[in-house]
Amino acid sequence: MSQSIQDSIALVTGANRGIGKAIVEALLARGAAKVYAGARNPDSLADLVAASGGKVVPLQLDVTDQGQVDAAASAASDATIVVNNAGVALHGDMFDNSLKGPEREFAVNYWGVLRMTRAFAPQLKTRGSGTIANVSSIAGLTNFPMFPTYSDSKAAVHSLTQGTRHLLTGTGVKVLGVYPGPVDTDLAKDIEFTKETPANVANTILDAIESGAEEVFTDEMARDYAPAYEAGHKALELGTREMLAQEQA
Ligand SMILES: NC(=O)c1ccc[n+]([C@@H]2O[C@H](COP(=O)([O-])OP(=O)(O)OC[C@H]3O[C@@H](n4cnc5c(N)ncnc54)[C@H](OP(=O)(O)O)[C@@H]3O)[C@@H](O)[C@H]2O)c1
Numbered sequence: 001m002s003q004s005i006q007d008s009i010a011l012v013t014g015a016n017r018g019i020g021k022a023i024v025e026a027l028l029a030r031g032a033a034k035v036y037a038g039a040r041n042p043d044s045l046a047d048l049v050a051a052s053g054g055k056v057v058p059l060q061l062d063v064t065d066q067g068q069v070d071a072a073a074s075a076a077s078d079a080t081i082v083v084n085n086a087g088v089a090l091h092g093d094m095f096d097n098s099l100k101g102p103e104r105e106f107a108v109n110y111w112g113v114l115r116m117t118r119a120f121a122p123q124l125k126t127r128g129s130g131t132i133a134n135v136s137s138i139a140g141l142t143n144f145p146m147f148p149t150y151s152d153s154k155a156a157v158h159s160l161t162q163g164t165r166h167l168l169t170g171t172g173v174k175v176l177g178v179y180p181g182p183v184d185t186d187l188a189k190d191i192e193f194t195k196e197t198p199a200n201v202a203n204t205i206l207d208a209i210e211s212g213a214e215e216v217f218t219d220e221m222a223r224d225y226a227p228a229y230e231a232g233h234k235a236l237e238l239g240t241r242e243m244l245a246q247e248q249a
Contacts, residue, residue: 014086063112181221
């Protein structure tokens with residue numbers, strides 16, 4: 001089952017910069033009819049909106065704010081592609097005395113995706129089609145000790161993605177897990193690795209949405225993780241799916 005980007009209506013969180021902005025631009029380049037661009041400060045979307053010929057609809061959307069998430073689900077009830085991209089990496093010392101950094105990482109990266117999923121999944125399910133794409137990270141598959149609590153939050157996104165996929169199996173709604181390695185954005189500015197461009201990552205994500213894939217590894221470093229993922233995490237997920245299907249039969 002595949003989903004065409006041409007003439008589609010999409011919503012992207014964290015759309016004002018980095019990977020999110022690149023996804024909006026890539027959606028437009030592939031002929032999306034309308035893109036709801038979520039940002040905490042809609043003024044930061046001005047250039048995207050101005051360049052889009054009316055196709056980008058700005059939405060005030062802080063994913064930690066339940067009222068704004070509910071308002072977005074209502075305003076964008078015609079969206080068939082929902083990209084949960086917004087994220088933060090606060091790179092704190094795991095052993096310091098404050099939980100502020102990890103709590104913020106979980107509030108945005110995990111609870112934000114859960115809020116969005118709860119708001120949008122029912123309407124996609126009713127339509128019987130669409131894609132929810134959740135941006136996790138290869139750091140969600142194995143903990144990177146330079147950002148341990150960020151990795152924890154991305155592991156939670158990975159698990160949430162699997163759970164959402166299990167629950168939406170058979171509804172026509174696809175759930176895509178996105179696993180980038182280092183990408184050249186503000187979030188990764190202090191990381192020394194070779195970084196992929198946001199534009200290439202965005203196009204790889206859209207290819208995956210169009211092909212109906214269940215996960216995508218968006219760059220060279222991430223693709224090195226794919227074989228171990230397929231043999232490990234994915235094999236366990238598919239085994240669980242089969243076991244549940246047999247129990248329900
Ligand atoms: N860059 C990498 O190497 C890398 C690797 C793996 C995964 N990722 C993931 O890719 C996604 C995009 O990150 P990026 O690299 O593009 O980082 P970025 O350039 O720092 O962009 C982060 C985006 O998230 C938004 N955001 C932060 N808190 C938010 C909130 N509470 N509600 C709504 N939006 C919020 C930011 O908006 P403001 O401008 O308002 O702050 C910004 O638009 C994240 O989920 C990140 O974890 C990135």
